[in-house]
Amino acid sequence: MPFDLILHNATVVTANDAMEVIENGFVAVKDGAIAAIGPLSEKDPLPAGKERIDAGGGVVMPGLVNAHTHLPMTLFRGLADDLPLERWLHEVMFPAEATHIDPDSARCGALLACAEMLLSGTTCCCDGYFHADCVAEAVDKAGMRAVIGQGVIDFPAPGVPDPKKNVRHAATFVDQWKGRSERILPSIFCHSPYTCSAETLRAAAATARERGGLFQIHVSETAQEVQQSLKQHGQRPVPYLDGLGLLGENCLAVHCVWVDEEEIQTLAARRTAVAHCPSSNMKLGSGVAPVVPMGDAGVVLGMGTDGCASNNTLDMFREMNTAAKLHKVHRLDPTATDAETVLGMATIGSARAMGLGDRIGSIEVGKRADLIVIDTTAPHLTPMYSPVSHAVYAMTGGDVRDVLVDGRVLVRNRVLLSMDLEKIIADSRGYAQRIVRRG
Amino acid sequence: MPFDLILHNATVVTANDAMEVIENGFVAVKDGAIAAIGPLSEKDPLPAGKERIDAGGGVVMPGLVNAHTHLPMTLFRGLADDLPLERWLHEVMFPAEATHIDPDSARCGALLACAEMLLSGTTCCCDGYFHADCVAEAVDKAGMRAVIGQGVIDFPAPGVPDPKKNVRHAATFVDQWKGRSERILPSIFCHSPYTCSAETLRAAAATARERGGLFQIHVSETAQEVQQSLKQHGQRPVPYLDGLGLLGENCLAVHCVWVDEEEIQTLAARRTAVAHCPSSNMKLGSGVAPVVPMGDAGVVLGMGTDGCASNNTLDMFREMNTAAKLHKVHRLDPTATDAETVLGMATIGSARAMGLGDRIGSIEVGKRADLIVIDTTAPHLTPMYSPVSHAVYAMTGGDVRDVLVDGRVLVRNRVLLSMDLEKIIADSRGYAQRIVRRG
16 A cells, blocks of 8 residues: 655755754655654655655655634735834824725735645644634635634724624634635734723633634733733733733633733643744834743743734744844843744744644654755755754745645645735735725 | 846746835846836836736746855855754765865856855845855856855865965955956955954955955854953954954954844944844754844844755745744744845845945835746735745745846746756766765
8 A cells, every 4th residue: 555645855844852963864654644654764665645746855744733823814925114103003004904805905915825835844833813714614625734813902803793602703714714725724813901801801712612622812012002901901911911811721822022021921831832923023113022931841842924014924944033033132042042942932942832733743643744845956055064953043934845735745846836816916016006096 | 229128927026125015016227237216006007018928917026135155165064963062064065075075066066056045035145155266156157146255264274285375375266256257256255254364364355445346254153252352352253353453344253142232232233233043043052143132233134044054944934934933932022134235134134234225125116127926826925915034934945936036047947048057067966976985
């Protein structure tokens, strides 16, 4: 019984608990899962497979997992930068969303995001936005894996004009998508503790919990948010959310830039995971999340790019690079974070944060075959002493050659097989023209 | 009299003082210089040219200028990361240099660096290393432009076993290369105030000045260095160097992470330029250079990647991205640096810092034709509201399609025309194998 597909002639970076690297390795795929892994000596014959992909001496890694995105915001990439946060949000982003995000543009922006993610080696993401049904449809069509959260906010929002129906709307989305695709897990994304009432937060979290879905929420992104929470609730955001019973294993807290030692202990005790978004936190001038103490306390840490309006790309290789360097300089200590820790965060860490740690995030027998092949022949990857160092400090999304999700080849020799890229780009440019014209 | 070459169908980012951007623009080249620039309306005929390059609706920019490199260190890319600075330097880098840097490896590493720089859109660099004659030879062969500094240090160094002869050795290099190539300007690079005596510093600076060459030196990279200077000289590094008469318009101070307000005023008053290397300062945990106050004080600011052992690539697009975000988060202010300022730093700023501000660094008639074409059809550059925003926040070196230096096409459709890339990569891997074997 041959395997369906064999990736060979590769240095395999497993991202397993021991961060094993296999020289001259192969990965065999059967029925969409990883069926065998190993080194090959020169006399070993390659196992039998219906299809073979020669990695050309490059690196095979688990697909990167982006733990925080707002996919349709690709359409706002570079629309406004370098502004004070309040102006950026209230004068540009919120009006742009109100005017331009509808089912069609959400679908288009999400397809553009999938194209970008796949071509840069991300095979799975955790999204939170409006028109989640359109986002889910796009991601499913692209062949990617994702947790897709329907946005909940106590204001009129794209697709949810009446905020009183926001939780009900999210529940309907989860019910419609539960079990529809093995690759798509529906979820609920509350925007934040300061844009949702206690009642909304409780109802949304209960709705997610009852349905076995992930509950996502932005937490302590800025220092102002913490001040506001203290003023309004007499508590910092984490104890406030804890008091509402929101924290737990199915909760993903995004950002957590301004969490103190006690809050870190609470996150760890509740087994609430954190999505670390260093580029976005830097670009918006929000601050540096205490990733080292959170890691020391045992908080599950994933990594995300955030939306394209505040990054401005979805390249998880760039995100790893930024993360590794940011914490070193922030702590004035080059040992603060190392390449293995950061690679772990962007693969198995994100997978665990999304509740998918047993299915993806590392190359281990039995896991789904979400795999990427890196072409290491470019000058900027020459020489290669350590593929893990290169993944964090030298590779970019542009070095990704082939991408598999669930054992299916979605990118081959840098060409997207699952999508009509030209049409997506033309459509996206059309929306951009309208955005520029109508403001 | 037709032009030699016309780049057309492009959005031209000039990086001139007004940061003008020309929609549907063209750039005409004659005798290696920029001879005409302009927008074309649909009825304007394209000017006559012997050769045409259709930019395909992409971006044409000045080639990026890397204000601080140690080219042969590409051979140590990723050899050691995440170590305390002292161990990294004394246990890995210095021994590796002593054992493995000779004329052949220096030439090979420099060729590898040129290949990487050209393919990622850097057309000019400011180097400081040993075996500078071999580095200059490699850069000249690659067709790039550079200021090449011979390293001076009061210890035995590659090619300079007797430190007593270090300044004489550098003088010989400058004399040999002065006027030899229009693209190569020889220079002297003193490693630092803590590895060179006052006598060495004065002699090296005088030697550079007499010969009209740039004098480069690492200054205040770490807080420890400042403490040591205070202890040894009773002064911080900038006043110490100023007292020696080293600062001036031909001096390029590299790093300047730990300079106080008074030192910033001194640098501005002496018209001493600073090469800002954010990635290296982050990766080594050195600190964040006060780029905003330095800019406010009128210090000429260039940008550099530093060597590949502490970055780990020479991609100036990545460097711009890092710089723009780093100062925002460091100052908790998203307006701290904007895309135009950062792009200026990596082009005309670096050119001025190297004494080449009248020849390169922007697209202006009369300047040398160091130009790059960016392919903007990728999903991560879609849509494009502002090419300047994209240059800083979304592009990577991998988006560079064509590269011209001095009007000569060195990269066309992502293929290096001036070098045998396969041989360079094979040779570099050979050196890496020896480095791993011999330690």
